[in-house]
Structures are given as structure tokens and as C-alpha cells.
Amino acid sequence: MARKSGLGKGLDALIPGGDDNPVPEGSAVFIPIAQIIPNPRQPRGEMNSEALAELAASIREHGILQPLMVTYDPDTNQYILIAGERRLRAARMVGLQSVPVLVRQITERERLELALIENIQRADLTPLDLAEAYRQLQDEFGLSHEEISVRVGKSREAVTNTLRLLKLPEAVRQALSVGQISEGHARALLGLNTPQSQISALQTIIHLDLNVRQTENLVRQLKGERLTLPSRKVNPPEITALEERLQHALGERVILRHGKKGGSVVIRYYSDEELNALVERMTRG
Numbered sequence: 589m590a591r592k593s594g595l596g597k598g599l600d601a602l603i604p605g606g607d608d609n610p611v612p613e614g615s616a617v618f619i620p621i622a623q624i625i626p627n628p629r630q631p632r633g634e635m636n637s638e639a640l641a642e643l644a645a646s647i648r649e650h651g652i653l654q655p656l657m658v659t660y661d662p663d664t665n666q667y668i669l670i671a672g673e674r675r676l677r678a679a680r681m682v683g684l685q686s687v688p689v690l691v692r693q694i695t696e697r698e699r700l701e702l703a704l705i706e707n708i709q710r711a712d713l714t715p716l717d718l719a720e721a722y723r724q725l726q727d728e729f730g731l732s733h734e735e736i737s738v739r740v741g742k743s744r745e746a747v748t749n750t751l752r753l754l755k756l757p758e759a760v761r762q763a764l765s766v767g768q769i770s771e772g773h774a775r776a777l778l779g780l781n782t783p784q785s786q787i788s789a790l791q792t793i794i795h796l797d798l799n800v801r802q803t804e805n806l807v808r809q810l811k812g813e814r815l816t817l818p819s820r821k822v823n824p825p826e827i828t829a830l831e832e833r834l835q836h837a838l839g840e841r842v843i844l845r846h847g848k849k850g851g852s853v854v855i856r857y858y859s860d861e862e863l864n865a866l867v868e869r870m871t872r873g
Contacts, residue, residue, distance in 0.1 A: 618686045624667050627703050644678040655688040671706040708740045715771040719753045757783040772800035779807045
């Protein structure tokens with residue numbers, strides 16, 4: 589037996605008839621999922637699988653509380669999704685045959701803009717996904733940073749700062765994408781003038797496991813300001829003793845980072861000759 593939608597009408601009145609006439613614009617109706625096709629210009633294809641599973645569980649228990657938004661395509665006699673991609677995917681996961689929708693007749697330009705804005709408002713969007721969506725609103729619709737900020741409910745400064753992430757070199761953007769650095773780290777690196785200096789600073793951040801404040805200090809230092817990086821954490825005496833033993837055995841400076849779940853050993857050398865000598869000592873039988 590069909591469940592009521594909570595939209596104030598019986599199911600028979602909500603399901604469109606079998607003729608070729610589209611549902612009246614603005615109507616809240618149930619239509620078969622098979623008649624809904626994804627927006628071919630949906631800005632993002634990947635979604636958080638855990639969040640999607642949680643949404644599917646909610647839909648299984650309570651149904652779809654907010655109708656999807658679609659537009660009718662007379663060429664295919666189908667409905668193109670405008671907003672509600674996550675709800676549509678979750679409904680398919682649950683096995684629903686029909687879903688509640690609101691029908692709007694809009695242009696392709698408006699359809700993409702609405703899809704972009706819905707995408708931007710999702711909590712699990714990465715900083716680079718967000719920057720790319722802003723870029724599309726700017727380039728394809730000619731929107732200024734101020735106009736974008738009004739549409740997405742963000743400050744103009746936030747929009748501008750997010751768009752600047754796209755100016756970073758590929759290596760930095762990749763590190764941000766995989767979580768090696770945070771958005772705060774990436775924004776700090778924008779203070780450096782060349783891709784080479786940004787990549788070099790990135791390597792230092794990862795190698796020394798710098799936080800955002802330390803990264804900001806590093807950037808200032810690289811720009812010529814008289815600042816020094818915070819000193820590394822002081823090891824307990826027994827770890828310092830091991831560090832000294834390693835330095836004596838290898839003949840090079842050794843940094844031993846020790847923690848509750850393990851650690852790392854960093855061996856410093858300052859020339860090819862020192863590296864070759866170090867390798868010789870370590871591989872000697």
C-alpha cells in the first residue's frame with residue numbers, strides 16, 4: 589500500500605496520468621524514478637558513501653521529507669533532475685519506485701546554476717570541489733564574487749579566498765585533496781609568489797608535520813621576514829641518548845621523533861659525498 593507523502597493530497601491525485609502531458613509547473617507530485625534522469629551537468633559525480641548510506645536509512649524509515657526538483661523534457665518525455673541528487677541516489681538504494689518532486693520549467697542555464705548552488709550547499713564538499721563550483725558560476729554565468737556570495741550565502745571574502753586555491757600548483761592541490769594538508773595550510777602557501785617556492789614549502793610542511801600557525805610563520809620566513817620555526821618537541825632523556833648513539837654510529841646528524849604509536853628517524857646530510865658515505869656505512873657487511 590502506498591504511503592502518504594505528507595504533501596496534503598492522496599496518492600492517486602499526485603501520480604501523473606498515462607498521457608504525454610507533463611505535470612503542471614510547481615505541482616508537488618509522485619513520479620516513477622525510472623522517469624527521472626540525472627542532470628547531465630551535475631557538478632560532482634562522487635559522493636560520501638557513508639553519508640549516502642545514512643540518508644538511505646533515513647528514507648527507509650521516514651520517507652523523502654523534501655521533494656526533489658525536476659524539469660520536464662518534452663524531447664524525451666522524461667524529467668531532468670535539478671536538485672536532489674543525493675535523495676535520488678538514496679531512494680534507488682532503498683528500492684523506491686516513485687519519489688515526490690516539484691516540477692519547474694526552466695532554461696538549461698538556470699538548471700545548471702541551481703544544480704551548482706545545491707552542490708555548494710552540501711556539507712561534505714571538499715575545498716577544491718567548492719572552488720571549482722565557484723569558478724563555474726564565475727566563468728559560465730559571468731557572476732562576480734559578490735553575486736556568487738549572495739547566491740550561496742557566503743561572504744565575498746570567503747568566495748574570493750576559496751577561488752584562490754585553484755591558483756596553487758598541482759602538487760599542492762593534490763596534497764589538499766588527499767588530506768596531507770588542510771585548507772588553512774593551502775591558504776598560507778598562497779602567500780608565496782612562485783609555484784616552486786610553494787612546492788618547496790609544501791615538502792617542509794609534510795616533512796616536519798607543521799600546523800597552520802607554523803606554516804604561516806614558515807611562509808613569512810621564506811618571504812624574508814625575521815622569524816624562526818618553533819623548535820621541535822624535546823625528547824625524553826632516554827630517547828635523546830638513543831639519538832646520540834645513532835649520530836655517533838652513522839657520523840651524521842640524526843633526528844629521532846618518538847611517540848606513543850611509533851615514530852621516525854631523520855638522517856641529515858649536506859652533500860652527495862656525505863650521502864654516499866652514509867650509504868656505505870649502513871650497507872657495510
